[in-house]
Amino acid sequence: MAEQASPRDRSVDVLPPGHRLTVDLFAGMAEAAGNRRLVIPWDGGSVAQLRGILGDLCPAIGPLLARSAIAVGGRYASDDTPVESNADVAVIPPVSGG
Amino acid sequence: MSSPEACPQPACGRGPHCRLIRTPIDTVALLAAVAEDNAGGNVLFVGTTRGVTEGVVTRGLEYEAHESLALGLLDELRAEALARFSLSGCHVVHRLGPVAVGAASIAIATSAPHRREAFAAAEWLLERIKAVVPIWKCDEGGDGSRRWSHPGDMRAVAGEGG
Numbered sequence: 650m651a652e653q654a655s656p657r658d659r660s661v662d663v664l665p666p667g668h669r670l671t672v673d674l675f676a677g678m679a680e681a682a683g684n685r686r687l688v689i690p691w692d693g694g695s696v697a698q699l700r701g702i703l704g705d706l707c708p709a710i711g712p713l714l715a716r717s718a719i720a721v722g723g724r725y726a727s728d729d730t731p732v733e734s735n736a737d738v739a740v741i742p743p744v745s746g747g
Numbered sequence: 748m749s750s751p752e753a754c755p756q757p758a759c760g761r762g763p764h765c766r767l768i769r770t771p772i773d774t775v776a777l778l779a780a781v782a783e784d785n786a787g788g789n790v791l792f793v794g795t796t797r798g799v800t801e802g803v804v805t806r807g808l809e810y811e812a813h814e815s816l817a818l819g820l821l822d823e824l825r826a827e828a829l830a831r832f833s834l835s836g837c838h839v840v841h842r843l844g845p846v847a848v849g850a851a852s853i854a855i856a857t858s859a860p861h862r863r864e865a866f867a868a869a870e871w872l873l874e875r876i877k878a879v880v881p882i883w884k885c886d887e888g889g890d891g892s893r894r895w896s897h898p899g900d901m902r903a904v905a906g907e908g909g
Contacts, residue, residue, distance in 0.1 A: 676811050676883035677895030718901035720816055720881070725905040739813055739881075745896035746810065746817075746841060746882025747794050747853050747873060 664690055670732065672703065673739040674710075678717065681710045696721065697728040703740070710740075717742045764837065765821035767812055767882075769844045772851045781836030781858040788862030792869045794853040796846050804889030808846045813881040817841075820880045824872060832868035834859050839872065841882055852884075879904050 670691035679685045689706055691699075696719045704711045718725045718741040721732055725741070732738060778791040796808050825837050836858040846852045855872050859865040876882075885895045 673813070675813055675881070676885065677897050680895060713897060716897070716900045716902065718905040720813070723816055723819060725879075727905055739816065741813065741816070741881045741901055742883070742895075743897040743899045743901045744877070744879065744881055745884045745898060746812070746880055747877040 678742045691734050696726050696730045765839045772840050772854045774854050777856045780838050781856045783835040786835040786858035788865035789858045790865040790869045792855045793851045796848045798848040806887045809885040810843045811883050817880050824875050828868045832864040
């Protein structure tokens with residue numbers, strides 16, 4: 650799927666690589682955001698900072714985000730994990746497979 | 748370890764032992780795939796879509812996954828199960844996309860020298876998969892409504908290191 654800007658800030662598309670972060674969304678999280686992918690301004694920081702920015706940019710995902718894990722580089726990450734701008738990042742809402 | 752050629756269904760992802768597929772699960776072939784000469788206990792668990800849950804009618808389910816993360820975690824869980832329960836064989840398949848009522852959404856096959864380990868491993872794997880593997884179901888109700896299922900809190904999973 651093509652990259653899409655977050656609903657509240659389409660200007661992020663013009664930010665140069667290194668200053669933006671692509672975040673993949675799934676299931677009810679994608680439904681709440683209205684996008685399967687958010688691109689946000691990002692100069693590096695922690696998972697905790699990423700949670701704050703995502704919640705500010707896209708309030709609709711806030712309640713589910715509070716119960717979600719963040720995966721960085723293909724691993725579940727703790728809140729103090731650093732996130733580089735080129736990282737592979739996904740929000741993982743509570744799972745329901747089986 | 749069986750070769751990819753011995754795998755009962757085409758591989759999707761990195762390995763033949765844990766797969767995410769969009770076609771019906773061949774449970775008979777899955778059970779046959781864990782047969783080993785030293786295995787005296789062979790267990791097949793099949794999870795199917797319920798038509799009614801607590802009085803609410805389900806027309807069908809749809810599954811979605813973060814596929815690379817899910818396959819990586821399935822491989823890790825399988826490796827842990829092999830060691831923890833001294834298994835002879837272990838295969839896991841999960842459906843993605845729409846799954847009709849009564850159809851299998853997940854199948855786990857385990858084999859071990861003795862039955863106790865094979866039973867225990869299949870249950871342990873199912874519970875771990877349901878707790879940590881990024882697969883989600885969307886319930887299509889009898890009235891046509893669609894609702895993603897997101898029970899509990901995943902932040903504890905990140906805290907335990909996935």
